[in-house]
Amino acid sequence: MSACNTTSPLVASAQLPKSADGDPVFAEPWQAAAFAMTVRLHEQGVFSWSEWAEALSAELHKPNRKADGIDYYDCWVAALSHLVAALSITSGPELEALVRSWQRAAEATPHGKPIALENDPRRRERK
Amino acid sequence: MSGHDHGHDDHHPDNHFTDMEARVKALETVLTRKGLIDPAAIDAIVETYETKVGPRNGARVVAKAWSDAGFSDWLKRDATAAIASLGFTGRQGEHMRAVFNTPDTHNLVVCTLCSCYPWAVLGLPPVWYKAPSYRSRAVIDPRGVLAEFGLALPADKKIRVWDSTAELRYIVVPERPDGTEGLDDEALADLVTRDSMIGTGLALSPEAGR
Incomplete structure (x- = not known):
């Protein structure tokens, strides 16, 4: 894939956790996925750097932040969610419904099978 | 817990x-x-970003098992406690079991699809290994799958396949490479790859680790 991934301007996002050599580091896999999605959307011009910086900053400066910054990627995902809603890519309720659907799908997926949204029992009933 | x-x-x-x-x-x-x-x-x-996700502390567990026979025994008997003694505990306090490669036996962990995959210890699974087809093939024909990915094992070496569950997760302790006498734990840990702890590879030799 493109070598520009690591040089995405998003690496300059405020307070981004980084290793000693300046690469982003992630405590859990979902954080890397959230970062990667944001990089792709920005690369494709879905939003500008300043739109992103502003959305992230709004979340990072909310009053209930954890002192140790352990919730950094929670803020990141909240910023991304608000941005895609503000750009009318999805609505808040649509996103929340999908969150619950994925949780039901995970719990309904037996060991050894890939977790897929179709595994949500309620989704199947509706079809 | x-x-x-x-x-x-x-x-x-x-x-x-x-x-x-x-x-x-x-x-x-x-x-x-x-x-x-x-x-x-x-x-x-x-x-x-594969190497940037999670604490990936399995390599340090393996290095200590190589250098400290007492720790190695403990890891064999009670991996959960031995790993926790290094300050590494899972999110859900899951049980770990360490399976040791020997000259006679190679171990392979197959479950990389579930949310139970112990990425905190092992790092992210390789993308190819998450394909459902590999999971079933690795169970039926582990030798063939390993050979495809460049790990040709002698025909007389047994292969044991381990399938982790939500309650019990596995780490493979690869064989200590030759020529590593005198290396400290940190240098040893550099030889322990993600693939070697899943069993899709071996630990690096000191020359290759450079």
């Missing part, structure tokens, strides 16, 4: 997403439907 039986007859589901895991999947679904991202492209970016 422990003391469960390892059976499947309780009411714990095999898989569980935290709120954040589900939220990121939901975003991915929406953005994919709108044609704004391709999940394969996201996987590819994540893979470039």
